Amino acid sequence: MIEPDKIKKIYQKTAAKNDKFRIFLKNNADSDELDSYFLRIHNELFSEYDCCKCNNCCILYDIRVDENDIETISAYLGLAKNDFVEQYLTVNDEDEYIMKEKPCRFLESDGKCRIQGVKPAVCKDFPYTDKPYRLYNMLGLLSFAEDCPIVFEIIERLKLIYNYD
Numbered sequence: 001m002i003e004p005d006k007i008k009k010i011y012q013k014t015a016a017k018n019d020k021f022r023i024f025l026k027n028n029a030d031s032d033e034l035d036s037y038f039l040r041i042h043n044e045l046f047s048e049y050d051c052c053k054c055n056n057c058c059i060l061y062d063i064r065v066d067e068n069d070i071e072t073i074s075a076y077l078g079l080a081k082n083d084f085v086e087q088y089l090t091v092n093d094e095d096e097y098i099m100k101e102k103p104c105r106f107l108e109s110d111g112k113c114r115i116q117g118v119k120p121a122v123c124k125d126f127p128y129t130d131k132p133y134r135l136y137n138m139l140g141l142l143s144f145a146e147d148c149p150i151v152f153e154i155i156e157r158l159k160l161i162y163n164y165d
Contacts (some may be wrong), residue, residue, distance in 0.1 A: 001045075002149045004054035013144040018145065018155060021164055022138040029162070031135040037161055041154045042129040049150060052111030056147040058125050059103040064096050065089055069120040076118045127151045 002010055025034065051057075065073070074084035088105060089097045099105065106114040113119050125131065127144050129151060134141065144151040159165070 001049060002152055004056050004149055007056070007149055007152060008146055011152060014152075014156075015146075018142050020140055020154070021159060021162075024162070025135060025138060025158075029135055031133065033131050034135050034158075037158060038129050038134045038154065041157050042150075045150050045153055051150075054149060055103070055107055055111050057123070057144075058107040058113070060147055062092060062102070063065055063094075063099040063104055063120055064122050065098065066096075067121045069118075070097065072118045073120070075116055076115060129154055 026158055027096060070084060070089075074081045075155065080086070090098055090100045092098045104113075106119070108114055113123070127141070127148050127150060128134075128137070129141065131137075141151060142155065145155050146152075
């Protein structure tokens with residue numbers, strides 16, 4: 001697996017090819033079959049990889065927090081919802097709540113999440129490689145490949161499966 005601090009540099013070497021691969025998949029891949037490949041590789045890689053060694057998603061991305069997340073996290077922290085919002089959140093251009101700071105204030109120095117059991121849904125689901133309809137979300141996934149070693153590796157393995165060179 002690629003080291004998290006080297007992923008951007010390595011990704012840049014594959015970016016143009018990845019864009020062409022996305023177009024190839026759009027024109028040639030069966031959505032259900034592609035989803036099954038994604039899921040299989042996702043499960044294999046996540047069984048061996050500790051995301052706490054990377055945390056690029058916690059460091060680089062805006063973390064969206066919905067109303068359910070606000071309720072759950074504020075209760076976990078023993079804060080009133082309004083206090084949680086004021087202390088930790090801001091509103092983005094799409095009128096969504098996001099964490100005020102990057103890296104996420106709940107990221108501990110050892111790479112663990114201080115609110116692991118109640119972390120936002122977007123965090124639980126990231127990098128979305130085990131979700132259906134990947135064919136229709138390839139552009140977003142390819143953008144994650146620049147920061148996430150798992151997504152990068154999945155894309156590289158898919159190129160082998162589809163004999164794409």
